[in-house]
Amino acid sequence: MTSSVAQLLSTPVEEVAGKEVPVLDKDFSLAEILKAVEKAKIDRAFLTEGNSIRGVLTFRDILDKIATVRTKQAYIGGLHGSSFMNEPVKYVEVGREVSHALETMANGMFTSVPVVGAGGVVEGGITRFELARLVKDLEISQDTSVRDVMRTFLVSVNLQTRILHVRQLLYEYDISVIPVMDEGRFVGVVGLDELMAIIKSFYNLARGEPKRHTPLKYVIVADAIRMRPPVVTPDASLAEAAEKMLEKRYRAVVVVDSEKPVGFTSGLELANFLLTKKSS
Known part of the structure; x- marks a missing residue:
């Protein structure tokens, strides 16, 4: 370490x-x-x-x-x-x-x-992923809580939200994942990876032809949701969050408090954490 x-x-x-x-x-x-x-x-x-x-x-x-x-x-x-x-x-x-x-x-x-x-x-x-490997091996990461590093969620979507609206929110809030709620319950996330999977399934990229008959504008979150993203609590160590990012090989770790998504930690948060500890 x-x-x-x-x-x-x-x-x-x-x-x-x-x-x-x-x-x-x-x-x-x-x-x-x-x-x-x-x-x-x-x-x-x-x-x-x-x-x-x-x-x-x-x-x-x-x-x-x-x-x-x-x-x-x-x-x-x-x-x-x-x-x-x-x-x-x-x-x-x-x-x-x-x-x-x-x-x-x-x-x-x-x-x-x-x-x-x-x-x-x-x-x-x-x-x-390189950042996650570096962070998980630092002693200071064991003593740092995720709540001190995470970025707070300001928006969520539901299962019926249209994918193109999700895309708009990702750009508007400059984030890479959004929590998905179903009648007040956190059920998963949707983000850049999930939208890209929809695009790849929607188009025959080799020929430039749509593979689905349903127009893309009608595709909803229920068609794209990631049901089991990596999750930690706000009191978890940053080292644990980095480890889960690597285990799931996912772009972000969702922070859940009392079954409610409150934020996330991604590569940029890890980079900023290291820079703020430059004199440590």
């Missing part, structure tokens, strides 16, 4: 970077990129031009472009990754400290950052 946050933050970023995010050419089709992303069990890809980093493509980027009524008939699968990716990309160079990667993520509200070497070649990346 690592005892010092300062020691961790001064570590060269390449020593903690992961290799899970697919690195693909920006001209790959969306269908090809999503196939690689699904295999890696992650929600993003680093896109390159030649051997150099050019952009980052995430589920949020994709949903921003295609999860609208007016684009539901678009030839989605044939579009290139460059049509969806975020650019110019923010990255961290090999040799920089972990603290620099965290500051880049926190300042830009990024949930990942590529780590690049000479010539812009991608050597790995820092994602929520």
